[in-house]
Amino acid sequence: MATLLPESFTQRMQAQLGNEFEAFQQSLSDAAVSSVRINTTKFSGSVNDNQVPWSKTGFYLEERPFYTLDPFLHAGVYYVQEASSMFLEQAFQQLSNEPVKVLDLCGAPGGKSTHIASLLPENSLLVSNEVIRSRAVILSENLKKWGNPSVVVTNNDPKDFASFKGFFDVIVVDAPCSGEGLFRRDENAITEWSPENTQHCAQRQQRILADVWPALKPGGILIYSTCTYNPGENEENLKWLNEFADVENISLPVKAEWGVTETEAAGLSGYRFYPHKTKGEGFFMAVVRKLDGETARIPRKIKGTAFTTASRNEKALIENWLSSDEMELLNLNGTLLSFPGRYTAELTWLQQSLRIVHAGIKTGELKKKEVLPAHELALSPILNRGKFPEIELSLDEAIRFLHRDDIRPEAKERGWHLLTYRDVPLGWAKNLGNRFNSNYPKEWRIRMDITEYLAGKLDEEKAKFPIR
Numbered sequence: 162m163a164t165l166l167p168e169s170f171t172q173r174m175q176a177q178l179g180n181e182f183e184a185f186q187q188s189l190s191d192a193a194v195s196s197v198r199i200n201t202t203k204f205s206g207s208v209n210d211n212q213v214p215w216s217k218t219g220f221y222l223e224e225r226p227f228y229t230l231d232p233f234l235h236a237g238v239y240y241v242q243e244a245s246s247m248f249l250e251q252a253f254q255q256l257s258n259e260p261v262k263v264l265d266l267c268g269a270p271g272g273k274s275t276h277i278a279s280l281l282p283e284n285s286l287l288v289s290n291e292v293i294r295s296r297a298v299i300l301s302e303n304l305k306k307w308g309n310p311s312v313v314v315t316n317n318d319p320k321d322f323a324s325f326k327g328f329f330d331v332i333v334v335d336a337p338c339s340g341e342g343l344f345r346r347d348e349n350a351i352t353e354w355s356p357e358n359t360q361h362c363a364q365r366q367q368r369i370l371a372d373v374w375p376a377l378k379p380g381g382i383l384i385y386s387t388c389t390y391n392p393g394e395n396e397e398n399l400k401w402l403n404e405f406a407d408v409e410n411i412s413l414p415v416k417a418e419w420g421v422t423e424t425e426a427a428g429l430s431g432y433r434f435y436p437h438k439t440k441g442e443g444f445f446m447a448v449v450r451k452l453d454g455e456t457a458r459i460p461r462k463i464k465g466t467a468f469t470t471a472s473r474n475e476k477a478l479i480e481n482w483l484s485s486d487e488m489e490l491l492n493l494n495g496t497l498l499s500f501p502g503r504y505t506a507e508l509t510w511l512q513q514s515l516r517i518v519h520a521g522i523k524t525g526e527l528k529k530k531e532v533l534p535a536h537e538l539a540l541s542p543i544l545n546r547g548k549f550p551e552i553e554l555s556l557d558e559a560i561r562f563l564h565r566d567d568i569r570p571e572a573k574e575r576g577w578h579l580l581t582y583r584d585v586p587l588g589w590a591k592n593l594g595n596r597f598n599s600n601y602p603k604e605w606r607i608r609m610d611i612t613e614y615l616a617g618k619l620d621e622e623k624a625k626f627p628i629r
């Protein structure tokens with residue numbers, strides 16, 4: 162961290178931390194911690210012995226690898242996520258095993274959403290939202306790579322959810338904030354910081370909470386988090402919430418050796434992560450239960466839906482493509498989607514007033530009398546492995562495939578092949594005899610110049626990848 166800390170930030174932190182301030186200030190000069198979280202539907206082992214204590218699937222790395230060159234990143238085998246944020250897992254551990262409908266309101270780029278997708282009790286639904294269009298596209302990409310079919314990505318303002326009164330069992334508000342907790346890894350967070358901005362953020366957070374509050378059902382859980390230290394955006398907002406609504410505290414089990422700082426405001430518990438005490442960046446989280454309000458009644462018959470159930474013929478075209486019989490096949494203007502059958506009424510209802518970026522797993526594109534397998538299907542565990550011939554790629558070939566270069570692996574059969582790297586699917590390519598055609602999404606391709614890596618430097622990088 163080369164940029165000087167703003168004077169008024171330093172003064173406030175001195176008052177806030179007392180004799181811990183020096184250790185805190187010192188920790189801001191240490192290198193930021195690198196960590197990843199594993200997608201257990203794609204990899205079941207352990208990365209190393211250095212687990213993030215509050216997450217079963219989080220691991221610290223000794224050094225930051227060149228992630229772009231690791232096919233496993235592109236295949237959604239892991240997500241690069243700051244360790245403190247993985248504390249969200251402790252809140253989800255409080256849920257029973259009953260299915261839940263979860264809204265992640267401020268979702269992009271997808272750290273919390275991919276984590277939630279892994280933590281959901283069976284048969285649950287995740288609606289992951291992001292208000293900024295370009296960021297919603299990134300959120301959608303990351304969730305497609307993660308592969309969970311029980312996900313809907315939306316691009317809406319928080320107030321658009323008010324019409325879904327009492328619909329969600331859990332709402333996560335990982336609010337836009339002044340980002341003091343990111344000072345160590347992001348110099349812009351320092352230059353953009355001002356006391357006025359922290360106040361502006363606090364007011365915006367209250368607006369966001371007030372706008373989305375009706376969508377939480379009575380007895381439902383709100384998880385509120387920021388990556389900042391000032392009480393205005395944290396404990397003061399808990400006090401505000403306590404006055405605004407009828408809420409009950411939910412406390413989380415925290416082990417002393419984690420170094421988490423427990424705070425309290427208006428009887429509500431907050432959990433603070435300071436980098437001089439916890440191995441991670443700055444973070445704040447609180448969990449409350451809503452005590453009053455309405456429960457949703459989902460209309461079962463809605464006219465004018467964009468999603469129609471696929472015909473018997475269309476279903477026959479993808480026979481045996483899926484490993485799950487829980488999926489309903491939907492047709493959206495010639496695109497076939499697999500979506501959990503138990504939630505199609507909910508999807509139809511959501512689609513009435515929200516901008517849906519994607520829903521479920523795009524399974525294929527109808528072309529005359531055949532279906533072209535969709536890239537997202539390759540990345541989802543709902544794909545029936547064994548239906549398509551597979552080709553295992555070397556690291557070089559995998560990187561060239563992800564760069565959208567021509568590859569010519571050995572294949573006996575013509576037609577669509579599932580390409581894998583270390584047995585994890587990366588995408589599709591069609592063997593035309595003299596060449597392969599790939600439908601790897603252009604927008605997702607590796608954009609950097611890979612020449613020097615293919616000429617020998619790739620192995621050096623491989624030695625630093627999280628899963629070796």
Ligand SMILES: C[S@@+](CC[C@H](N)C(=O)[O-])C[C@H]1O[C@@H](n2cnc3c(N)ncnc32)[C@H](O)[C@@H]1O
Nearest residue numbers: 267268269270271272273292293335336337369
């Ligand atoms: C802290 S980030 C979310 C990070 C994300 N939860 C994750 O774990 O990857 C906050 C998000 O809120 C979005 N945002 C900004 N203004 C907002 C508003 N007024 N209402 C809702 N979300 C907003 C930002 O675009 C940003 O993506």
